[in-house]
Amino acid sequence: MLKKPLSVLYKKKNILRPFDDATSIEFFSNKSDAALFMFGSHSKKRPHNLIIGRLFDYHILDMIELGVEKFKSLSSFQTAKCPFGTKPCLVFTGEDFELNSEHQRLKNLLLDFFSGPKTKQVRLSGLEHIWHFTAAEGKIFWRSYRILMKKSGSRIPRIELEEIGPSLDLVIRRTKLASDDLYKRSRKQPKQAKPKKVKNVSMDAFGTKLGRIHMTKQNLDSLQTRKMKGLKRKSDEGAEDEEKMSRQINKLEKTWTQD
Amino acid sequence: MDSLVQSVLKSSAEKESKYKTTEVVKDIEVDIDEGHLLAVDPNPLDIKLLRSERDSYLKALARNDTQLLINKIWELPVERVEDVIVAKLPEPRTVVPREKPLPKEKPMTKWTQYAREKGINKRKKGRMVWDETAKEWKPRWGYKRAGDDTKDWLIEVPDTADPYEDQFAKRIKAKKERVAKNELQRLRNIARNMKGKVPGVGLTPTDTPDKDDVSRALHLARKSTASLGKFTQELPKEKPAKHVGKKRKFEPMIGNFNEEKKRALDILNKITNKQPTLNITQATNQEIYTEEDQKRIGKGGRNHLEGKAEANKTGTGRASQKEKAGVEKAMVKRDEHPSS
Known part of the structure; x- marks a missing residue:
C-alpha cells in the first residue's frame, strides 16, 4: 500500500476485466468516491498485470495496462523507510516521456497518482522521498529512493540517494486513453483559478521584466532650464525701459513749467 | 594582496575537495515544476550502461535530476513556521485532469438577473446597527432588531385612518405579508431554475394590487373547486378573464357531414385555384x-x-x-x- 492513508484496498477475488467492462470499476469509484485506481491481476495470457487508471466524473478517463517483468518488494530492501504522508518528489527520465503520446499520458497519470497532497509550502528537511521513472528500450523502470542530504559547503545540500524499494520493471500492454475532447474537458480550470492578466508588464526571452508606461504629453513651455541674466525675456525688459523713459520725461516737463 | 587571493583560492579548493559539488551539467535543460516537485529529464539515456549495470546507472541518473530539483527548490522564498523552515511552492504548471467536472454556477434569481442588467452592485452591510431610541447596538434584522415598528408601545392614528382600526395589528399583518411575499418569490426562483412551469399565483401580497392581479386571482379562485370550476356560475356581465390560456376545442368525431364536406372542398379549392x-x-x-x-x-x-x-x-x-x-x-x- 503505497498511498496508505488515502486508499482503499478491495481484496475479494471477483472476476473483473477493466478493459472489457469498466462498469464495476466505475461502481467501486462511486462507492468510495475515488478517482484513481490500480488493479492487479494474473492470467496465462497476461501474467503479472497491473492496471493504473483514473476516472473523470465517475467514468473512465485513462487506463494503462502494465506488465510486471521484475519486482522487488519494499521489505526486501533492508533500509530505513520514509514516514507516512511525506510528499514525494517525482523524476521522469528518458526521451519517451516527451515524445511518445502514450508515455506522456502515463507520465501525467503517474504524476496524478503519486504527487501526494496539494500543498502551498513544503518543509525543506521533509523532502525525503523520490519516485523515479525511466523510459528506455520500450520498458519503464520504476524506482523509489530516499534522499540523504549531505554537506556541500554551500547552503544547498549535496544529494545522495538510497534505494528503499519497491522497484519494478514494466512493459506497457494495452491502453485506453481519453479522447482529446474529453481530456480537454477534464482539464478545464475554473475561471477564478486562472491568474489575472497583468497589463503593460511583459517578460522578454531572457527573463527580464519589461514595463510599458503611458505618460501625458510633456509641456515644454513650463520646463525649468538653467537661469541666466542674458536669457531673461526681452519684451518685459523693453517695457520697463519705456516706463523709466516716460517717467523721466514727465519730471523734466514739470521742472520746465515750474521755471 | 597576492597572498590574500591565493589564500581564498586555496580555501575554496580545499572545500571542493572536502565536499562533492551540487552542480550538475545536462545537455538538454531539465524541465522542473516546483509546484508538483516534479523534474522531467528529456536527455537520451546511455543504453550500453543501462544494460550492463542497470541499477547503479539509474541511481546516478536519479541523483543528478534530484540534485537539480533540490537546487531549484532551495532557491524558492523560505519562511519560518513554528521553528521549521518551509519553502513556498509556486502554482504547479503541469495541468492534471480534474476528478469531477467544474461545479455549475449558481442559478440567478430574478433580482440578481435584474441587478446585473442594471449594473447594481451588492454593498456590504454590517450585521449590527445603532438603535437611536434604545441607545444600543442591535441586529439589522431578525429577533430584537433595530427599528422594529411592530414593537412600538404607542402609535399615532393618522388623520385619514379609520379611528376604530387596530394600528398595531395592521403593522404586524403588513410585516407578515412582506415575509410571505419573500418566501413566495424564493419558491418561484427555485421553480424557474428547475425549468418547470412556474405555478400561477393568486393574489400576491402587494401593497397595490392592480386590475390584472385581481382578474387573475378571480380566475384562479373560480377554478379552485373539486370539479375544477365546471359548475361555478358566472357573474352577470362578466368579461372573459385575460392572461388565461385558451383551451383547444375539437370537432365532434361523428355528426355534421355537411360541415366536414365543406371544409374539405374549401381546401381543394384553395389548391386547385391558380389565381392568387x-x-x-x-x-x-x-x-x-x-x-x-x-x-x-x-x-x-x-x-x-x-x-x-x-x-x-x-x-x-x-x-x-x-x-x-x-x-x-x-x-x-x-x-x-x-x-x-
Whole structure:
C-alpha cells in the first residue's frame, strides 16, 4: 500500500476485466468516491498485470495496462523507510516521456497518482522521498529512493540517494486513453483559478521584466532650464525701459513749467 | 594582496575537495515544476550502461535530476513556521485532469438577473446597527432588531385612518405579508431554475394590487373547486378573464357531414385555384412603402438601410425604432408576395 492513508484496498477475488467492462470499476469509484485506481491481476495470457487508471466524473478517463517483468518488494530492501504522508518528489527520465503520446499520458497519470497532497509550502528537511521513472528500450523502470542530504559547503545540500524499494520493471500492454475532447474537458480550470492578466508588464526571452508606461504629453513651455541674466525675456525688459523713459520725461516737463 | 587571493583560492579548493559539488551539467535543460516537485529529464539515456549495470546507472541518473530539483527548490522564498523552515511552492504548471467536472454556477434569481442588467452592485452591510431610541447596538434584522415598528408601545392614528382600526395589528399583518411575499418569490426562483412551469399565483401580497392581479386571482379562485370550476356560475356581465390560456376545442368525431364536406372542398379549392388571393391591406402597405422609398432615393439622401443602421447606433428614439420595425415588416411582406 503505497498511498496508505488515502486508499482503499478491495481484496475479494471477483472476476473483473477493466478493459472489457469498466462498469464495476466505475461502481467501486462511486462507492468510495475515488478517482484513481490500480488493479492487479494474473492470467496465462497476461501474467503479472497491473492496471493504473483514473476516472473523470465517475467514468473512465485513462487506463494503462502494465506488465510486471521484475519486482522487488519494499521489505526486501533492508533500509530505513520514509514516514507516512511525506510528499514525494517525482523524476521522469528518458526521451519517451516527451515524445511518445502514450508515455506522456502515463507520465501525467503517474504524476496524478503519486504527487501526494496539494500543498502551498513544503518543509525543506521533509523532502525525503523520490519516485523515479525511466523510459528506455520500450520498458519503464520504476524506482523509489530516499534522499540523504549531505554537506556541500554551500547552503544547498549535496544529494545522495538510497534505494528503499519497491522497484519494478514494466512493459506497457494495452491502453485506453481519453479522447482529446474529453481530456480537454477534464482539464478545464475554473475561471477564478486562472491568474489575472497583468497589463503593460511583459517578460522578454531572457527573463527580464519589461514595463510599458503611458505618460501625458510633456509641456515644454513650463520646463525649468538653467537661469541666466542674458536669457531673461526681452519684451518685459523693453517695457520697463519705456516706463523709466516716460517717467523721466514727465519730471523734466514739470521742472520746465515750474521755471 | 597576492597572498590574500591565493589564500581564498586555496580555501575554496580545499572545500571542493572536502565536499562533492551540487552542480550538475545536462545537455538538454531539465524541465522542473516546483509546484508538483516534479523534474522531467528529456536527455537520451546511455543504453550500453543501462544494460550492463542497470541499477547503479539509474541511481546516478536519479541523483543528478534530484540534485537539480533540490537546487531549484532551495532557491524558492523560505519562511519560518513554528521553528521549521518551509519553502513556498509556486502554482504547479503541469495541468492534471480534474476528478469531477467544474461545479455549475449558481442559478440567478430574478433580482440578481435584474441587478446585473442594471449594473447594481451588492454593498456590504454590517450585521449590527445603532438603535437611536434604545441607545444600543442591535441586529439589522431578525429577533430584537433595530427599528422594529411592530414593537412600538404607542402609535399615532393618522388623520385619514379609520379611528376604530387596530394600528398595531395592521403593522404586524403588513410585516407578515412582506415575509410571505419573500418566501413566495424564493419558491418561484427555485421553480424557474428547475425549468418547470412556474405555478400561477393568486393574489400576491402587494401593497397595490392592480386590475390584472385581481382578474387573475378571480380566475384562479373560480377554478379552485373539486370539479375544477365546471359548475361555478358566472357573474352577470362578466368579461372573459385575460392572461388565461385558451383551451383547444375539437370537432365532434361523428355528426355534421355537411360541415366536414365543406371544409374539405374549401381546401381543394384553395389548391386547385391558380389565381392568387389578394390581401388588400398588405398590398396597400406595400405600395405606400415603395413610394416612400422611392421618394427618399430621389432626394439623394440616405436610403432606408442607412437609416436603420443609425437607428441601431443611437437606439434611443422610439420613432427610429418604429421605423426600423416597419422596414423589417415590409421586407418580409415583399418576400411573401410571390408565393401568395
